[in-house]
Amino acid sequence: AQRVTQVQPTGSSQWGEEVTLDCSYETSEYFYRIFWYRQLFSGEMVFLIYQPSFDTQNQRSGRYSVVFQKSFKSISLVISASQPEDSGTYFCALSELIFGGYKVVFGSGTRLLVSP
Amino acid sequence: EAAVTQSPRNKVAVTGGKVTLSCNQTNNHNNMYWYRQDTGHGLRLIHYSYGAGSTEKGDIPDGYKASRPSQENFSLILELATPSQTSVYFCASGDAGTDNYAEQFFGPGTRLTVL
Numbered sequence: 001a002q003r004v005t006q007v008q009p010t011g012s013s014q015w016g017e018e019v020t021l022d023c024s025y026e027t028s029e030y031f032y033r034i035f036w037y038r039q040l041f042s043g044e045m046v047f048l049i050y051q052p053s054f055d056t057q058n059q060r061s062g063r064y065s066v067v068f069q070k071s072f073k074s075i076s077l078v079i080s081a082s083q084p085e086d087s088g089t090y091f092c093a094l095s096e097l098i099f100g101g102y103k104v105v106f107g108s109g110t111r112l113l114v115s116p
Numbered sequence: 117e118a119a120v121t122q123s124p125r126n127k128v129a130v131t132g133g134k135v136t137l138s139c140n141q142t143n144n145h146n147n148m149y150w151y152r153q154d155t156g157h158g159l160r161l162i163h164y165s166y167g168a169g170s171t172e173k174g175d176i177p178d179g180y181k182a183s184r185p186s187q188e189n190f191s192l193i194l195e196l197a198t199p200s201q202t203s204v205y206f207c208a209s210g211d212a213g214t215d216n217y218a219e220q221f222f223g224p225g226t227r228l229t230v231l
Contacts, residue, residue, distance in 0.1 A: 006158070009156070035219065035220070037220075043204070043224065043225045044222070044224070045206070045208075045220075045222040047219045047220070050219065091158060091159065093159075093220075095210075099166070099172075100166055101146065101147050101164070101165075101166030101167070101170075101172075102147050102210060102211075103161070103164060103172070103174075104149060104161070104164075104208075104210065104220060105161050105174075105175060106151070106158050106159040106160075106161075107158055108156060108157055108158035109158040109159075
């Protein structure tokens with residue numbers, strides 16, 4: 001069964017602080033990918049970073065990085081030096097290759113507010 | 117630039133009516149998806165497709181049908197709309213990519229209200 005859980009419905013930080021958002025998932029596949037997206041207040045979805053299951057190295061992209069704990073089926077998004085512009089809802093998504101195509105399911109999201 | 121468009125952007129329908137939401141992508145992606153977004157639930161997968169002529173059930177397919185007549189177009193059909201289907205619907209496309217990662221590209225969303 002494929003499932004993604006984000007247990008923090010909301011989060012907050014002050015400008016400049018490091019923020020960690022958690023995600024856990026269930027999968028029976030060996031090869032999969034975890035994506036992080038941010039949804040702007042306009043509704044637009046913005047891709048942030050992804051982690052392939054076969055890569056043991058934590059991925060980094062600018063101020064975004066992940067802490068990937070494959071054995072625990074857990075992955076956290078870390079935002080360094082958070083800014084008010086980082087406010088929005090963050091979604092974790094699990095992508096699996098099934099029958100020649102990719103099925104992608106999302107968590108319920110974490111709404112982050114970064115204060116100036 | 118990848119592009120996913122949805123029409124209509126806003127729709128008000130009556131209970132029991134038929135609603136069709138359309139999605140078009142110019143990315144030449146094989147995979148397309150329909151999600152609905154409700155407060156507290158995030159994005160929930162309704163139907164998806166691996167390519168023209170294919171449709172697969174997602175996690176919440178009841179009350180919805182999908183159609184993929186071409187690589188570019190993917191429709192979501194509510195044969196008998198109900199107020200519980202009031203939501204924001206997002207279409208997305210995605211593919212394996214050159215380094216085997218499959219970022220999704222999202223449309224702007226359709227706000228559907230069923231009265």
